[in-house]
Amino acid sequence: MTSRRGPSLTFRLTLLFALTAALVLFLLGLLIGNSVEQHFEEQDMEVLTGKMELVRHILGQSPEVLSSTSLKLQLDNALTGHHGLVVSIHALDGKPIYANEKKALPAGLLKGPASGDSRPLKWTTxxxxxxxxxxxxxxAGGLGQPVTVGIATEMDIHEHFMxxxxxxxxxxxxxATMAMGMLGWFVVRRGLSPLQAIKRQASEITANRLYTRLPADAIPLELADLAETLNDMLSRLEDSFLRLSDFSSDLAHELRTPVSNLLTQTQVTLSRARTADNYREILASNAEEFERLSRMIADMLFLAKADNxxxxxxxxxxxxxxxxxxxLEYYEILADEKAIALSLSGRGEVSGDRLMLRRAISNLLSNAIRHTPNGGTITTRIARGAEGNTTLTVENTGSTISAEHLPRLFDRFYRADSSRHRTTENSGLxxxxTRSIxxxxxxNISVQSADGITCFTLWLPNGSKTN
Structure with missing residues (x-):
């Protein structure tokens, strides 16, 4: 069953680009539309206020100059040629005084303002x-009373234009929004083309080609960190894969010898009848091989748990x-056989698992005794560190370990001395x-070897381990 995938990155970016463009154009359209409408309103107000001043001037004449007949005549002459302009004059009690057209102005306009200031009003007849x-x-000085003057103009031309x-x-x-969306799709496709190149190159990487790396210098700066991260991941995978391959080969090699020994010895035993003592010897020999296999399997399980x-x-x-x-008391008999001098100095407390730490130290001492020549020395020192830790140093005389072997001494099944590659007491784990513990x-643990002296140093914290 195929997993359901979400929208592609190209679609998301294109949609976001188109929506952003639509929003910007929409706001720009509103701004332009309001600006044009405001411009028409200012034009109308300029005409209306001009006519209002003209009417104010005519009504401000003296009574001798202004009579009822001359008022209508002066207003008609002043408004001649202004098509669509409506002027209406009323007394405060609502009695009409003058109207140039039969079009009635709305009652809300003719109620009159609280002061002498004009106020615009829009309506539809x-x-x-x-x-x-x-x-x-x-x-109105000529009429001897205040009057309400309403002036209006038609807006059909403006409304049609708007x-x-x-x-x-x-x-x-x-x-424009559709065009911007198409342009955005094209731009996004071009901008994401390096991701397609990374996809193609990554699809060519297999278990046999983990050495392949993405060309970080040939892609945009924004994707360079991604390429470097992927390259680092490939480096870790390559290293882990090589270590796993080496480990599998070493494990098969280590298991082959005891199994081969058991098989050969069993076949030889079954080839002819033998005495009970012979069978006991053969079974004892097989038991040793089984013990070696058991220790190796137990060690591998321990390391597997440590890795996880x-x-x-x-x-x-x-x-x-x-x-x-x-x-040291336990290993004293082995040391005496080789005339090795054992010594211990210093004291220090740590917090940890007693059995696990004994196993780690025992591995170091066993390794030191195994590689110290007859008459050599093994020195163990304990010291309190200045950074809240305790150091344990196990130093032994013997052959100097080459520098190229030191970084791999803690690898599984690795042995610096090829002459000791096949010993029943040493599995290479x-x-x-010790390092896992x-x-x-x-x-932490480290190793140094120079001038015939090999030194393993452990750093252990004094306090409790923080989980």
């Missing part, structure tokens, strides 16, 4: 004609000097187990 008008309270303008504007915005962080040390206070002294205790 009964026959569908849009109008804009203002009203003003004027002290309707056509808005239709054209919104059509352009719709087409499944080793949780039991915490307790441990005096390292006491543990090392017990182990002791140092690897030390790391599980939040410590």
């Amino acid at each position: 009964s026959d569908g004609m849009p109008m804009r008008g203002i009203v003003s309270l004027i002290m 309707s056509s303008f808005r239709q054209t504007l919104w059509s352009f915005i719709a087409l 962080q499944q080793i949780i040390p039991h915490q307790e206070r441990i005096e390292l000097a006491d543990e090392v002294a017990d182990l 002791g140092l690897a187990i 030390v790391l599980a205790h939040d410590g």
Whole structure:
């Protein structure tokens, strides 16, 4: 069953680009439309206020000059040639004084303002004609009373233009949005082409081509960090794969010898009848091989748990000097056989698992005894560090280990001395187990070898391990 995939990155970016463009164009359209409409309103207001001043001037004449007949005549002459302009004058009690057309102004306009200031008002007449008008309270000296003057003008030309303008504007915005979306798709496709190149190159990487790396210098700066991260991941995978391959080969090689020994010895035993003592000897020999296989399998299980962080040390206070002294006493017989001098100096407490730390130290001492020549020395030192840790040093005399071998001494099944590659007492896992135990205790381990002296140093924290 195929997993459901979400929209592609190209689609998302294109949609985002188109929506952003549509929003910007929409806001720009609103701004342009409002600006044009505001311009028409200013034009109308300029005409209306001009006519209002003209009416104010005529009404301000003296009574001798202004009579009822001459008022209508002067206003008619002043308004001649202004098509669509409506002027209406009323007394404060609502009695009409003058109107140049039969078109009635709305009652809300003719109620009169609280002061002499004009105020614009828009409405639509009964026959569908849009109008804009203002009203003003004027002290008519010629009439001897204040009057309400309303002036309005038709807006059909403006409204027709705005309707056509808005239709054209919104059509352009719709087409521009689609064009911007198509352009955005093209730009996104071109911009994401390096990702396609990375995809093609990554698809060519297989288990046999983990050495392949992505060309970080040939892609945009924004993707360079991604390429470098992928290259680092490939380096780690290549290293892990090589280590796994080496480990598998070493494991097969290590298991082949005892299995081959058991098989050969069993076949030889079954080739003819033997005495009971012979069978006992053969079974004892087989038991040794089985013990070796059992130890190797147990060690491999321990290392597998360590690799998956499944080793949780039991915490307790441990005096390292006491543990090392017990182990030196245990190895004293082996040391006496080779006339090796053992020594211990210093004291220090750590927090950790007693059995696990004894195993780690035992592996170091066993390794030192195995590689120290007859008459050599093994020196163990314990010291308190200045950074909240305790150091344990196991130093032995013997052959100097070459520098190229030192970094790999803690690898599984690795042996620097090829002459000791096949010994029943050494499986090549002791140092690897020691490192796993030390790391599980939040410590560290290192090795140095120079001038016939090899030194292993452990750093262990004094306090409790923080999970």
